[in-house]
Amino acid sequence: MNRFAELLDRLAYEPGRNAKLRLISDYLRHTPDPDRGWALAALTGALSFKHAKGGMIRTLIAERTDPALFALSYDYVGDLSETVALMWPVDPHHRPNATPSLSDVVDTLSTLGKAQLPAQIARWLDALDETGRWALLKLVTGGMRIGVSARLAKTAAASLGDKEPDELEILWPGLTPPYLDLFAWLEGRGEKPSNTDPAPFHPPMLAHAIEDADFESLNADDFMAEWKWDGIRVQAVSGRDPEGHIVARLYSRTGEDISKSFPDLLQSLRLPAAIDGELLIMREDRVQSFNVLQQRLNRKAVTPKLIQEFPAHLRAYDLLAEGEHDLRGHPFEERRARLAKFVEKLSDPRIDLSPLVPFNTWDALKAARADPASAGAGQDAEAVEGVMIKRRDAAYVPGRPKGPWWKWKRDPMIVDAVLMYAQRGHGKRSSYYSDYTFGVWNGANELVPVGKAYFGFTDEELIEIDRFVRRNTIDRFGPVREVTHEGDQGLVLEVAFEGLQRSTRHKSGIAMRFPRISRLRWDKKPGEADRLETLEKMLAKLESGRAA
Amino acid sequence: MRAEDILVPTPAGVCCKRGGFHIDPVRPVQKALITHGHSDHARAGHGAVLATQETLAIMRLRYGDNFAGTSQAIRYGEEIKLDGVTVSFHPAGHVLGSAQIKVACDGFSIVASGDYKDVPDPTCTPFELVPCDVFITEATFGLPVFRHHDAKGEIDKLLRSVALFPERAHLVGAYSLGKAQRVIAMLREAGHDKPIYLHGAMEKITRYYESRGIDLGQVELVRGAKKSELAGHITICPPTAMGDLWSRRFPDPVFAFASGWMRVRARARQRGVTLPLVISDHADWDGLTSTIAATGASEVWVTHGQEDALVHWCTSKGLKARPLDIVGYGDEEEADVTPTEAEA
Numbered sequence: 001m002n003r004f005a006e007l008l009d010r011l012a013y014e015p016g017r018n019a020k021l022r023l024i025s026d027y028l029r030h031t032p033d034p035d036r037g038w039a040l041a042a043l044t045g046a047l048s049f050k051h052a053k054g055g056m057i058r059t060l061i062a063e064r065t066d067p068a069l070f071a072l073s074y075d076y077v078g079d080l081s082e083t084v085a086l087m088w089p090v091d092p093h094h095r096p097n098a099t100p101s102l103s104d105v106v107d108t109l110s111t112l113g114k115a116q117l118p119a120q121i122a123r124w125l126d127a128l129d130e131t132g133r134w135a136l137l138k139l140v141t142g143g144m145r146i147g148v149s150a151r152l153a154k155t156a157a158a159s160l161g162d163k164e165p166d167e168l169e170i171l172w173p174g175l176t177p178p179y180l181d182l183f184a185w186l187e188g189r190g191e192k193p194s195n196t197d198p199a200p201f202h203p204p205m206l207a208h209a210i211e212d213a214d215f216e217s218l219n220a221d222d223f224m225a226e227w228k229w230d231g232i233r234v235q236a237v238s239g240r241d242p243e244g245h246i247v248a249r250l251y252s253r254t255g256e257d258i259s260k261s262f263p264d265l266l267q268s269l270r271l272p273a274a275i276d277g278e279l280l281i282m283r284e285d286r287v288q289s290f291n292v293l294q295q296r297l298n299r300k301a302v303t304p305k306l307i308q309e310f311p312a313h314l315r316a317y318d319l320l321a322e323g324e325h326d327l328r329g330h331p332f333e334e335r336r337a338r339l340a341k342f343v344e345k346l347s348d349p350r351i352d353l354s355p356l357v358p359f360n361t362w363d364a365l366k367a368a369r370a371d372p373a374s375a376g377a378g379q380d381a382e383a384v385e386g387v388m389i390k391r392r393d394a395a396y397v398p399g400r401p402k403g404p405w406w407k408w409k410r411d412p413m414i415v416d417a418v419l420m421y422a423q424r425g426h427g428k429r430s431s432y433y434s435d436y437t438f439g440v441w442n443g444a445n446e447l448v449p450v451g452k453a454y455f456g457f458t459d460e461e462l463i464e465i466d467r468f469v470r471r472n473t474i475d476r477f478g479p480v481r482e483v484t485h486e487g488d489q490g491l492v493l494e495v496a497f498e499g500l501q502r503s504t505r506h507k508s509g510i511a512m513r514f515p516r517i518s519r520l521r522w523d524k525k526p527g528e529a530d531r532l533e534t535l536e537k538m539l540a541k542l543e544s545g546r547a548a
Numbered sequence: 549m550r551a552e553d554i555l556v557p558t559p560a561g562v563c564c565k566r567g568g569f570h571i572d573p574v575r576p577v578q579k580a581l582i583t584h585g586h587s588d589h590a591r592a593g594h595g596a597v598l599a600t601q602e603t604l605a606i607m608r609l610r611y612g613d614n615f616a617g618t619s620q621a622i623r624y625g626e627e628i629k630l631d632g633v634t635v636s637f638h639p640a641g642h643v644l645g646s647a648q649i650k651v652a653c654d655g656f657s658i659v660a661s662g663d664y665k666d667v668p669d670p671t672c673t674p675f676e677l678v679p680c681d682v683f684i685t686e687a688t689f690g691l692p693v694f695r696h697h698d699a700k701g702e703i704d705k706l707l708r709s710v711a712l713f714p715e716r717a718h719l720v721g722a723y724s725l726g727k728a729q730r731v732i733a734m735l736r737e738a739g740h741d742k743p744i745y746l747h748g749a750m751e752k753i754t755r756y757y758e759s760r761g762i763d764l765g766q767v768e769l770v771r772g773a774k775k776s777e778l779a780g781h782i783t784i785c786p787p788t789a790m791g792d793l794w795s796r797r798f799p800d801p802v803f804a805f806a807s808g809w810m811r812v813r814a815r816a817r818q819r820g821v822t823l824p825l826v827i828s829d830h831a832d833w834d835g836l837t838s839t840i841a842a843t844g845a846s847e848v849w850v851t852h853g854q855e856d857a858l859v860h861w862c863t864s865k866g867l868k869a870r871p872l873d874i875v876g877y878g879d880e881e882e883a884d885v886t887p888t889e890a891e892a
Contacts, residue, residue: 006705010709010823012813013816013817013821013822013823013824014822015822019713019802019822022712022713023712026712065692066860066861066864068857068860069691069692069857069860069861072691072854072856072857072860073691073692073693073857076691076693076812076854077693077812077813077814078814079813079814082812082813083693086692086693086694086695086811086812087692087693087695089692129697130695130697130811424791424820426820426822430790430791430795430801430803430820431790431791431792431793431794431795431796478818478819479791479818479819479820
């Protein structure tokens with residue numbers, strides 16, 4: 001448990017992706033089975049313990065500490081698990097000599113009844129140190145939140161055997177903790193585990209963003225185009241188990257099994273196939289905005305009411321397999337034709353074909369992208385994020401190969417905003433003020449914050465903004481500096497963003513989607529920056545375009 | 549005899565009217581007894597200063613030769629009579645030269661402990677328990693969540709990180725007086741024998757430690773080093789330097805910070821620390837409470853820090869306790885030497 005605790009502790013503080021990978025792979029390399037397998041399960045979210053809840057932990061600490069001291073401590077620390085981990089009273093002279101291993105904890109928790117749990121947790125807490133107790137409580141209450149995705153943990157595991165993460169991703173659904181066969185294969189001691197899952201994940205093919213210069217070397221005749229819908233990219237796979245029953249699964253782009261969140265869509269996957277498509281919310285034959293989809297994504301429990309209000313829909317882009325046949329080696333044009341037939345055969349209201357965008361020159365496609373409504377997207381135009389351009393003859397290649405697929409997003413929305421606060425970044429940027437809060441003018445002629453951005457600028461621009469922040473600081477709050485923002489003094493930032501939504505968390509009542517700094521407007525005075533009413537008009541336009 | 553007949557808290561600090569002196573006054577006074585060299589306790593401008601030889605030397609390094617009108621050195625355990633009261637200095641285990649000050653009169657004694665810790669530190673004389681009637685304690689870490697545990701484990705954590713990321717520099721924020729030298733000495737104890745780099749602001753104090761016979765191994769200044777040389781090495785710097793332009797000379801630095809505050813995650817995160825090291829020169833909660841109990845004092849005065857919790861604990865143990873509201877202690881870090889941004 002101690003090594004695992006140290007790993008979680010470091011991961012919780014480490015912002016860098018590569019450093020996190022190194023920490024995890026170092027742990028997996030130097031920790032014996034089965035502990036490392038349970039750790040991998042914990043990091044990939046494959047472990048959950050039903051009975052351990054915050055209330056039980058609170059009772060345990062209340063039985064052992066002075067309530068006034070606990071209240072003062074909790075108030076200071078702000079996190080229940082952490083407060084308990086730190087103030088858990090231990091007699092240093094009577095510390096049990098054996099600390100539990102991660103396997104001990106997992107094994108015991110899987111068999112223990114609810115009634116015996118508090119005493120067992122208390123015994124472990126007695127035996128662990130501060131970091132160990134913190135990790136144990138995070139583990140059993142299921143609130144790890146250490147900034148590690150399942151994908152990252154799998155990538156670290158794959159690196160043990162110099163394997164591509166996608167290779168592991170394909171095997172993953174067939175593996176069970178503590179993954180002894182997986183580690184044996186990665187370390188060259190055993191056979192590659194076979195994925196016997198009848199509905200396996202297929203590592204997806206991704207596109208590069210196209211630049212203006214790219215078009216010169218590309219012949220429009222070699223390509224087909226389709227709308228890029230503003231939902232979430234998913235893979236819907238179904239197959240038959242040995243008994244002949246259909247097994248259907250929905251995967252995210254990274255291979256996470258998200259079937260449980262979309263039971264309504266799952267029942268539509270009645271024929272064995274693997275479809276690459278976009279998950280959308282459809283109401284009365286109209287694609288809803290991403291904001292609407294998010295309302296479904298944010299819920300933990302999938303209730304009948306939620307399903308009824310936010311019906312899930314799959315808009316199909318590509319067919320990777322049909323029945324027993326793997327189609328990934330076939331040209332896109334052929335896969336697309338089979339997809340059209342397949343969707344027709346399935347004939348399910350929840351699954352439809354994403355239409356092609358007809359064009360014969362790049363200029364024609366440019367015009368369609370600028371006005372999707374007139375180019376076939378009709379009433380769904382507001383849910384179009386841009387166009388995808390795919391080579392007719394391209395095979396389906398996992399990863400992001402350059403050339404066969406391009407994405408051409410719609411131009412972002414843009415406003416001029418005023419820099420109000422700057423915060424120091426993390427990792428390589430920790431000596432730079434690189435996170436910016438910016439605002440626009442409201443009706444009372446005050447600046448109200450409308451968003452935060454920490455990318456979009458070049459390294460040179462970062463240095464310029466950093467210098468501006470240091471020279472124009474008017475107040476400091478820990479790592480945050482407030483900078484001059486008067487009508488005639490301050491820095492105007494051109495902010496690009498993908499969408500707007502109403503927000504109760506922001507004083508302005510509006511939140512931006514994917515905001516980034518697109519330009520520094522040294523030529524403008526803050527007084528010339530945009531006003532909140534401009535954003536409100538943009539939002540109203542978005543809402544009227546989608547709701548009617 | 550009442551405690552207040554010997555010492556009374558005043559805005560300038562704890563004052564002994566009968567002996568005509570203050571202890572660690574926060575503003576200039578005629579005669580000051582100084583527990584240790586940290587800038588919130590040892591200020592310049594007093595008429596006369598009585599302190600250990602090391603504390604006087606540190607004040608001289610920080611404030612120059614004219615740091616006080618006159619100065620007098622006192623050895624640990626030596627007794628000096630000042631107008632009817634007897635004062636003696638006893639090791640506090642906090643930093644080099646740090647002392648608790650015992651003030652006794654007619655068989656009644658008060659110990660002003662200054663800042664102290666009751667755990668081993670290779671750079672200073674260990675804390676000595678001084679029985680007394682009234683104990684004046686700090687409360688920097690006076691909450692039961694502050695458990696500093698074993699500093700050696702934190703040093704091991706740092707060394708494991710250096711081994712795992714040999715292409716990166718490791719910057720360790722540490723207070724200039726005491727913590728910096730203790731971290732270096734503990735790294736040496738743990739067998740780390742590579743050169744350790746130092747921020748220029750810490751040079752004088754560190755050389756002084758070495759002149760007092762504390763072996764710190766090969767310590768180099770960052771100033772002369774190339775960026776590539778700093779990879780795989782540990783550099784000690786004032787905490788404020790980590791967020792500064794100065795830190796840009798390091799290859800992909802890991803930001804460590806050696807402090808008792810690192811025990812609480814929100815504090816570490818707020819500072820952008822990626823490798824918090826819980827190494828403190830102050831007693832933790834267990835240290836504070838066990839020391840208070842062991843002095844045998846029936847009354848406790850609590851100075852700077854989390855007074856509420858410690859006063860509550862004393863009361864629950866049947867001890868008389870009161871907070872002393874003296875403004876000005878506990879900001880050693882703020883007063884620590886800050887490198888200017890122009891330096892980069």
